[in-house]
Amino acid sequence: MGIFEVRENVFTYDNEPVRLVSGAVHYFRIVPEYWRDRLLKLKACGFNTVETYVPWNFHEPKPGQYRFDGMADIERFLRAAAELELFVIVRPSPYICAEWEFGGLPAWLLADSDMQLRCYYKPFLDRIDAYYDELLPRLAKYQCTQGGPIIAMQIENEYGSYGNDSRYLHYLKEAMVSRGIDVLLFTSDGPTDALLQGGSVPGVLATANFGSSPVSSFAKLREYEAEGPLMCMEYWNGWFDHWGKPHHTREADDVASVFSEMLEAGASVNFYMFHGGTNFGFYNGANCQLYNHYEPTATSYDYDAPLDETGQPTAKYEAVSEVLARHAGQSSDILHGMLPAPAERAAYGRVEMQEQANLFGQLNALSEAVRSPVPLPMEKVGQSYGFICYTTHITGPRPMEQLHLQEVRDRALVFVNDAFIGVIERATMEQTLSIEVPEGGAELRILVENMGRVNYGPYLKDRKGITEGVRLGFQFLFDWTIHPLPLDELSQLAYGAVEEHNQPSFYRANLPIEQPADTFIDMSGWTKGVVYVNGFNLGRYWNRGPQQTLYVPAPLLRKGVNEIIVFEQHGMKEPSIRLTDNHVLNGTNEG
Structure with a gap:
């Protein structure tokens, strides 16, 4: 049993001052067999703490159906950290951002057209309560007050960047405390007046998130947190990638220099990320700061972090380790002796595709069709991820006209009588295609891909598929056959x-x-x-x-x-x- 707390301007553990040097490692972006390897490398770099989010949608994929096995086995991850004598910071707030699909919120919330997110709205709070009833007892037994590694938990994530509902934040705090969470609670927000005002909770430690300018950032934090230890809860030492944009990089010397400034200021630091991992499956998020400016995140979450996507140390790892060793007055070689051997790599060479299954010939094998007068979004047919296919018949003949998808999310392939016509993308302003219907009519088929729900900003409520109808000219098209295609089970393909x-x-x-x-x-x-x-x-x-x-x-x-x-x-x-x-x-x- 240990006590982690705030005393004046420092953290203490069992009455001894401690500075947190932490790194974000997301268990849900790494196969479990590699968790210990990544944590060992974190410790070998000189860090004493690991931080992780907890994505709600990963643990409750369908309402009332919970998953805590495989990559979702957070208790196994916590035990691995404890075995290596690492402190753990857990961020189990309903919303996590993290460039993760829907910021970690479950897509099934959007099946309710009236659902309000991240505020004191009872249907939303009821779903949080049910989730917390499952999650928090699993975490509570790993708190330092129970002899475990967890020293702190977050109430909500960068809430000031979204809203200002203090009643909602207080509700989340009490939801955690009432379920046995008795470690230090904190919030984290960007270092500006509006963000710290909207996201802070009285009596809860406020921390700041930034990637540079630590002196001014901590000065702004001090205006709102007059006492208590300074902490950068997210030191953005790298960045994530969007499709169609260059891979982000940041010079190791620059990262080390800013880190050194924070240590000299006496602050604690959490590297976001220390090891990024991979957006396996359909779990990548997206950004959309302007209504039509939609940018989905790539599969790799390498983040240009100290450990690359495959878990190998980079130049940034060496630079950060040297800064820590210098401040501790020791050689970084001492800790580097703990480094596990690099994972073996293999080039298995060229592989020829031996068989093919056309999607449109497999629709009924992959899903049960839904009949609807209008194209329904994924959430209304009980689907969260993947693709969705809409089919209808158009009478003919008709001359060339504009096909309008009034709102497509996110990328639609259009076919007439199974002939490919073109693509309509949410990310572009052009939302139409020209089509011609022959005598006798034609089958119109639209395959829509969910490229990742928005994970940050004002357009968080991001239903997928066709959400506002389809027109040919000025005429709305009705009577649709819809095939949900989550593509989570492919064994039925012929x-x-x-x-x-x-x-x-x-x-x-x-x-x-x-x-x-x-x-x-x-x-x-x-x-x-x-x-x-x-x-x-x-x-x-x-x-x-x-x-x-x-x-x-x-x-x-x-x-x-x-x-x-x-x-x-x-x-x-x-x-x-x-x-x-x-x-x-x-x-x-x-x-």
Whole structure:
């Protein structure tokens, strides 16, 4: 049992002053077999604390259905940290941001058209209470007051950047305390007047999030937190990537210099991120600060962090370690002796796709159709992630007219009689295509991809699919057949020979290997889609870049035959992929 608390302007643990040098490591972005490796490297860098968010949507994928196994086994993660004698900061607030799908909120909340988010709205609070009834007792037993590693928990995340409902924040605080949370509680916000005013809670430690200018940032924090230790809860030492933009990097010397300033100020620091990991599956988020300026986050969450996406130390790791060693008056070599050996990598070479299954021929095998007069968004048909297909019949003949998708979220492929017509994207201002309907009419089919719900800012309420109807000219089109396509179960697909065409298709291959090792799937020559290895969704690829390869951790592979499935929306130069030992995060896969 230990007591972590605030005394005047310092943290203490069992009455002894302690400075927190923490790093963010998200268990939900790393395969469990690698958790201990990442935590060992954190400690070997000189850190004494690990911080993690807790994503609600990862633990309650459907209302009342909870998951705490595999990558969601947070208790296993906490035990690993405890075994390495690391403190743990947990941020279990309903909303986490984190460039994670919907900021960690469950998509099924949006099935209720009246739902209000992140405020004192009883239906929202009722769902939080049910979730906390499951989650918080699992965390409470790992608190330092119970002999565990957890020293602090967050009430809400950067709430001042969203709202100012103090009643809601107080409710969350009491929800935690009433369920046995008795460690230090805190909030974190950007260092501005509005953000600290909106996000702070009386009697709860306020911390600040920033990536530079520590002197002025801490000075602003001091205006609102007159006493207590200074802490940067998120030191943004890197940044995340959007599709179609360059891979973000930041010079190691600059990161080390700002970090050194914070240590000299006597502050505690949490590196966001220390190790980013991967947005496996469909869990990447998106940003949308202006209504139509939608930018989905890439699959890689490398973040240009001290440990790269694969868990290997970078120049930034060395620079940060040297700063810590210098302030401690010791050599960084002492701690580096704890570093585990690098994971083995393998280049398994070229793999030919051996079978193909056309999506439109498999719709009824993949899902149960829903009949509706209007195109319904995903949430209204009980779907959270993936794709959704809308089909209707248009009478003909009709001359060339404009097809309007009044609101598509996020990317629609349009087909007339199964012939590809074009793409309509939320991220562009152009929301129409010209189509012509022959005599006898035509089947209109629209395949929409959820590219990731907005995770930050004013457009958080982000329903997916077609949300405001479809028009041909001025005429709304009614009577739709809807196929929800979460693509979480592909065993029902019926494959045939590989053929050349431009329709969305699944391609399957077998990869025999002697020894599993970390590897990367190079998607050069493919256009856009998703890759599965042994049933595990690795995430999205897109020839817009910057990410060209998908990371495959060795634990996802097995000795013997491995199944690889690629769902390609458009087409490829050749029906083959290449497994390499080199990760490419700053390029395009058009080669």
